Amino acid sequence: MPADTHLAQLLLLDKFDVEAALQPDDVLEAVREAFVLHSHREGRVFPLIREKLATGGVFGIKAGDVPKQNLLGFKAAGFWPDNRAQGGEPHQATVLLIDPATGRPLCVLDGNAITTARTGAAGGIGLQLLARPNSARVCVFGSGVQARVQLTYALRLLPSLCHVSYVTFNHQRDPAFEAAFSDRCQIELATDANAAVSKSDVVITATPGGGALFDADAVQPGTHLNCVGADTRGKRELPDGVLARARVFADDREQARGIGECQWAAQVDCTEIGDLLTGNAMFDRGSADITVFDMTGLALQDLTVARFLHERAVANGTGKRLAWPW
Known part of the structure; x- marks a missing residue:
């Protein structure tokens, strides 16, 4: 066995390391690359694992690789609602990058921060590609971590948005949510979900997916x-009937039909968002078109974001290094 195998190391990037390095422009570039790789089928998405646990949680693994880039890895993640009672985050995720030549682990990264950022960036890209460019009003369902990042990227990438209404699970104001955006837009609690949807150019649903959030005829x-x-x-957030009226897009067609909104209308035509970026599909939006981006999350998004974080940490000497001999 070569001597240098005894000097092998495993790099650990915790929550603070990852959050400090997640610059929006870098995340957007990585997520766009993931969509393009998926469209060209240069990046592979392996079969999804997503299972409910006896503890009340949901556990999943999203894995994939990009052979030409020597990129291989997975994210182990899920949702544990009882964490809230302990003051913890219900979503938990860990990303592992692996050397495809040897199978050796290269880097363990906090997956929560990666998931939050790459999902927000994906939503922003969806808005750029699909929403009317002059969209001014957005209705957000939820005021938690994902609702915040979705709105952050929406305001960044669709600057015409200026009025935000938001709906909370308890119908109460969330002063912290309002304060986070009050300097960038007009923001107010919506007391009538259907009315808020009917007045909005853009609707963002970022909830635990416990059921339809509004009536189908509210969507204009x-x-x-x-x-x-x-x-x-x-899980679902949309009522019956919306997908049948809409042009539907997804990050991954089959995954959306298995676990996304499209599971409730599998017969509806669905275009992958990466195909719009590569020109493999075209969409000329009409002013009256209803569009839906069914976002279930690609393993490739996690991997392309994790890759640039890993490379930057190696270059900067950040993170923690553990001896990992073999």
Whole structure:
């Protein structure tokens, strides 16, 4: 065995390391690359694992590789609602990058921060591609971590947005949520979900996916919807009838039909968002078109973001290094 195998190291990037390095422009570039790789089928997405646990949690693994880039890895993640009672985050995720030549682990990264940022960036890209460019009003369902990042990227990438209404699970104001955006837009709590949807150019659903959030006839012609919360069999945020009226897009067609909103209307035509970026598909939006981006999350998004974080940490000497001989 070569001597240098005894000097092998494993790099650990914790929450603070990852959050400090997640610059929006870098995340956007990595997520766009993931969509393009998927469209060209240069990056592979392996079969998804997503299972409910006896503890009440949901556990999943999203894995993939990009052979030409020697990129291989997975994210182990899920949702544990009881964490809230302990003051913890219900979403938990860990990313592992692996050397495809040897199978050796290269880097363990906090996956929560990566998931949050790459999902927000994906939503922003969806808005750029699908929403009406002059969209001014957005309705956000939820005020938690994912709702915040979705709105952050929406305001960044669709600067015409100026009025935000938001809907909370308890119908109460969230002063912290409002304060986070009050310097960038007009923001107010919506007391009537249907009325808020009917007045909005863009609707963002970022909830745990426990059921339909509004009535189908609240969605007006020209509306674009970014749907984040349906990521497991049985979850949904849209009511029956919306997908049948819409042009539907997804990060991955088959995954959306398995665990996303499209599981409730598998017969509906669905275009992958990466195909719009590569020109493999075309979409000339009409002013009255309703569009839906069914976002279930690609393993390739996690890997392209993790790759630039790993490379930067190696160059900068950040993170913690553990001896990992073999």
